[in-house]
Amino acid sequence: MGVFLQTALFPGCEESAARAAVETAAKNPAFQIDLKTCRYAQNFEGTQVLMEGDCLGFATLAKALAGLSENPVMLLYIYDGDFWGYDFYGGKEEDHFRTRPDAFGPVGPREKQRLSGNPAALSGWLPTWDMEMMRRYLVHWSDLDEEELEETACPGDQFLYGDCWQMTDFMARLGFPWAFDQVREAPPLRPSHPKLREILERELPSVSKEAPAAGQALLDKLPTALSYDYIRRLLEEDGVREFGFLEKTPPEIVEEVKQHRWTVNLPEMNPLCQRLAVLAAFCTFWLRGNIAWGFLDYATYEPRYGNFPKPTDVYVLRARAALADYSKRHRAWRDLERLIELDPDNRALYEAESKRWMDMERAREPNMSQYHDRIMREYAEEKRREEEKEARRLQLILEKRRKKKT
Structure with missing residues (x-):
């Protein structure tokens, strides 16, 4: 079985508010969120939450988190290590994308279009206005030829089209570089940072x-x-x-x-x-x-x-x-x-x-005095034990010499 995970981006949101939204959503048994495995990371653009587990919430969970936090939320996911996608809710705006729109069965043109992603819906909600950059990631892999599958969406990216971990390159471009330690069955994920400029x-x-x-x-x-x-x-x-x-x-x-x-x-x-x-x-x-x-x-x-x-x-x-x-x-x-x-x-x-x-310094003086006294007592006790040990050793030597004389 491949990797299943979902990570929620809360742009412009403090960790405490994002955590409260996740903990409230976890009370709904339909989402099957294991709070013990949730990990949080806050940076200058907002908060991201990693949720590992085989049960993904998709659009329903994204909408619930957006409502609970009163904040736009993009819920990105990797499904069975085969493909990645996201569901986004920001006020009246919503957007959905999946690299393999037909992953769960044949879809018609309307559903495929719904799962194509819309940079215009994201621009302004997320910390980037570069819609052309976003379009390079919002590609259905089935529309690419073999040569294109050997390329990355943007120069400097770590993962090619066709690799589910391309999701992390997309996150970094949105201002949320991958912030967590290694997860199950993940390749080495190098951190991404903006240039000084x-x-x-x-x-x-x-x-x-x-x-x-x-x-x-x-x-x-x-x-x-x-x-x-x-x-x-x-x-x-x-x-x-x-x-x-x-x-x-x-x-x-x-x-x-x-x-x-x-x-x-x-x-x-x-x-x-x-x-x-x-x-x-x-x-x-x-x-x-x-x-x-x-x-x-x-x-x-x-x-x-x-x-x-x-x-x-x-x-x-x-x-x-x-x-x-x-x-x-x-x-x-x-x-x-x-x-x-x-x-x-x-x-x-x-x-x-x-x-x-x-x-x-004054506040620390009593503590330092107590620390010094404890160290001196331990030193004196250790010295006493060594002296007793040495005295016993000398006594044994003397007893052995007496026995030899007799």
């Missing part, structure tokens, strides 16, 4: 919703090196412009920056590497909501190094202070002190951030 043109917010709450005040109230305008200016700088980063995706940019750093002696002191580190930090923040590789650590000289010039870029310093974790609180303090020197108009905000770090 698309992110900056549309000002697409971070994929991750896990922006650090600790330094959120700096990110919300002041422009930082993670802002779109700053990155646009950075890309026009000499040295950075030559890399052609606009036509690359965030993961590609992060990898290229890492590789370039390996080619430079002392990259932390190299001005170009420092600027590339800011761009890599932006891409990482966009992907994950944090600076997983610590690129901002390399973006400017730290004030404590007397032999290096003190940093002057307030945008980078704000980003570093906002994204510092507790282990780097002392660096955050130095950055905030430098910001007070460079940007006295926002002194109150920087001082509030410094106080937050101080309060956090």
